[in-house]
Amino acid sequence: MRLKDLAEHLGLSQTTVSRALNGYPEVKEATRRRVAEAADQLGYRPNASALRLATGRSGAIGLVLRGADELGPHMSEFLSGLGARMASHDIDILVTTVASQQEELAAYRRLAASQKVDAMILHSPTLHDERAELLFELKTPFVLHGRTYIDKPVAWLDIDNTSALERATSHLLDLGHRRIALVNGIRGRTFAEHRELGYLAALSARGVAFDRALMSNSAFTDEVAFRIAQAMLELRPRPTAFLAGSMMTALGIFRAIRQAGMTLGIDVSMIAHDDVFPYLNADNMYPSMSTTRSSIRQAGMRIGDLVLQVLGGKPVDAVHELWPVELVLRESSGPAPLF
Amino acid sequence: MRLKDLAEHLGLSQTTVSRALNGYPEVKEATRRRVAEAADQLGYRPNASALRLATGRSGAIGLVLRGADELGPHMSEFLSGLGARMASHDIDILVTTVASQQEELAAYRRLAASQKVDAMILHSPTLHDERAELLFELKTPFVLHGRTYIDKPVAWLDIDNTSALERATSHLLDLGHRRIALVNGIRGRTFAEHRELGYLAALSARGVAFDRALMSNSAFTDEVAFRIAQAMLELRPRPTAFLAGSMMTALGIFRAIRQAGMTLGIDVSMIAHDDVFPYLNADNMYPSMSTTRSSIRQAGMRIGDLVLQVLGGKPVDAVHELWPVELVLRESSGPAPLF
DNA sequence: AAAACCATTCAAAGCGATTTCAAATTTTGA
DNA sequence: TCAAAATTTGAAATCGCTTTGAATGGTTTT
Numbered sequence: 001m002r003l004k005d006l007a008e009h010l011g012l013s014q015t016t017v018s019r020a021l022n023g024y025p026e027v028k029e030a031t032r033r034r035v036a037e038a039a040d041q042l043g044y045r046p047n048a049s050a051l052r053l054a055t056g057r058s059g060a061i062g063l064v065l066r067g068a069d070e071l072g073p074h075m076s077e078f079l080s081g082l083g084a085r086m087a088s089h090d091i092d093i094l095v096t097t098v099a100s101q102q103e104e105l106a107a108y109r110r111l112a113a114s115q116k117v118d119a120m121i122l123h124s125p126t127l128h129d130e131r132a133e134l135l136f137e138l139k140t141p142f143v144l145h146g147r148t149y150i151d152k153p154v155a156w157l158d159i160d161n162t163s164a165l166e167r168a169t170s171h172l173l174d175l176g177h178r179r180i181a182l183v184n185g186i187r188g189r190t191f192a193e194h195r196e197l198g199y200l201a202a203l204s205a206r207g208v209a210f211d212r213a214l215m216s217n218s219a220f221t222d223e224v225a226f227r228i229a230q231a232m233l234e235l236r237p238r239p240t241a242f243l244a245g246s247m248m249t250a251l252g253i254f255r256a257i258r259q260a261g262m263t264l265g266i267d268v269s270m271i272a273h274d275d276v277f278p279y280l281n282a283d284n285m286y287p288s289m290s291t292t293r294s295s296i297r298q299a300g301m302r303i304g305d306l307v308l309q310v311l312g313g314k315p316v317d318a319v320h321e322l323w324p325v326e327l328v329l330r331e332s333s334g335p336a337p338l339f
Numbered sequence: 340m341r342l343k344d345l346a347e348h349l350g351l352s353q354t355t356v357s358r359a360l361n362g363y364p365e366v367k368e369a370t371r372r373r374v375a376e377a378a379d380q381l382g383y384r385p386n387a388s389a390l391r392l393a394t395g396r397s398g399a400i401g402l403v404l405r406g407a408d409e410l411g412p413h414m415s416e417f418l419s420g421l422g423a424r425m426a427s428h429d430i431d432i433l434v435t436t437v438a439s440q441q442e443e444l445a446a447y448r449r450l451a452a453s454q455k456v457d458a459m460i461l462h463s464p465t466l467h468d469e470r471a472e473l474l475f476e477l478k479t480p481f482v483l484h485g486r487t488y489i490d491k492p493v494a495w496l497d498i499d500n501t502s503a504l505e506r507a508t509s510h511l512l513d514l515g516h517r518r519i520a521l522v523n524g525i526r527g528r529t530f531a532e533h534r535e536l537g538y539l540a541a542l543s544a545r546g547v548a549f550d551r552a553l554m555s556n557s558a559f560t561d562e563v564a565f566r567i568a569q570a571m572l573e574l575r576p577r578p579t580a581f582l583a584g585s586m587m588t589a590l591g592i593f594r595a596i597r598q599a600g601m602t603l604g605i606d607v608s609m610i611a612h613d614d615v616f617p618y619l620n621a622d623n624m625y626p627s628m629s630t631t632r633s634s635i636r637q638a639g640m641r642i643g644d645l646v647l648q649v650l651g652g653k654p655v656d657a658v659h660e661l662w663p664v665e666l667v668l669r670e671s672s673g674p675a676p677l678f
Numbered sequence: 679a680a681a682a683c684c685a686t687t688c689a690a691a692g693c694g695a696t697t698t699c700a701a702a703t704t705t706t707g708a
Numbered sequence: 709t710c711a712a713a714a715t716t717t718g719a720a721a722t723c724g725c726t727t728t729g730a731a732t733g734g735t736t737t738t
Contacts, residue, residue, distance in 0.1 A: 050392050076414060087442075223618070281562050354720095385696095389695035395723075
């Protein structure tokens, strides 16, 4: 069922039918109704490729994911939020996965050159993100989930990681902790650097010296976190509290604590960052987990809006949002043990 | 940079350039090289929409995901496998998320009618899957991840859930367990039904009566599993072993066991199904988890192949794969306790 | 009643590729 | 050497939509 068929069926020209369906004002109300009805009846949908070719807009936004590294639970939540928002605007999400750094930039180039997407979303940027640089050069609109420091105008939405970690750290200091371990994300990623900044700021505000041995950077997986925590717990004096970068990390640290024969919330404290996964609830953990919390799904939805704004012509340097992060105290963070 | 520009630049016709780039035989080798070089040089990429319109193929395959329900860790692993395979064929993955059952079928209709995708992939089908029925009607090619029992030819890849559960259950019976709980997936989903079949078969082979109170059906989340396991552990006689439908489920059950003051692998045993998540390793859990294991990422890659086969014209009833499931015994499954 | 004006509708020209069919060129064979 | 065959190139149609510019018919104004 093509536009042409529909037009013939109605005894109208393609022009009029097209206008009627797209809400142009110069078509008689009665005609519009007739057309809409017939289209609905016959199940007409414009051919996406033709529509795209004619309008020059692809009706899709792109997401390039770095293999297993990035396609974890965070991304699925984000995607689900973003998708919810985009669906109502009939915009698709094109997902490309790449294995290497090499392939990654090539993928952006490919998507941009073939005009498969109208805009892109960038994730977990580094302090000086080359993907952002590239897209700027390619003149492909994009919105950053996170922040980067390049001297080009960039639209972004980020959470206030620095403040989150500063408050979490301060709280642990209030509880008497002095050896606080930071199990952070990959070095160079802006969010990890921001968190480190907050952590260090809180320590220095109290005159507590930081210890490099208590700071680690790695991917957010259960296993890696387990190893790191295990090693840290063998230090003397050992850390009495952990700041975990994600719930996966928290799980790994938790395991290390238990294996070392200690009890979370009593012998060792922990505050983890919670991106709010429906299938892993900090409140229902045992003991329940204190967290810095910010819904990554909400962020996904909002970024959908931002993308639409940018595509709608809003200047990118007017599109910035910094979200506060909640600090939720539960059982996993208790007073420092007395040795 | 359009084909036309490239052709003019080379002093050739669009026809020849197009042919040269697409590997048609009727173009002189020297010309082909010259064209390829220039295309590369000038960074020419065919406009995706135009190409799609001209060829009638969209170069994308579709995935409709049911909100948070389905966009969990399973899906991200699957997607990552699928993406890896499709990327090399320059095929994109179009992800649509929907909230309700209602929206879901509409989404399939929409994708099919607008010809946005050449094929689709269906997940976690029910015994009699209406999405499969619909796509068959719409004449949209698709591959099922799982199985369904409709009387239409359908391409599918599934793992042998029945055999997996039968072996896992038998093993627990060998260890002396008689009260074995099955924390299964959502009722009606084929994989859950298959697993139940295997479980029941193993019990009846030993003449052990099954107990409905020890069988539950629900989504695979940590929290739900926790509640279920907690309730089951209060039964008398209590279950001495659990069969967990996923690693998330296993985490919840584990928590319930611990909270009840018992030790996994000693007081209570567990065998969980492991879809192999890179960030949640059964071998590194404490105690390490016995599992029925099958990589969902591998399945994703292979389904990519199957989609290509179907698109290549292979008859769908020749595209069936049933994968065996490994049984990996570790510390979480021990002999039944003596009361 | 003619002029001017609206409100509707339509024919045809794109959009950027592929592909059919014909033309031009080169190679082959006698 | 020249016709026939094979190779290589090109002009134009096509895919299904949007959109420009023109045409149609009916009202209102003068």
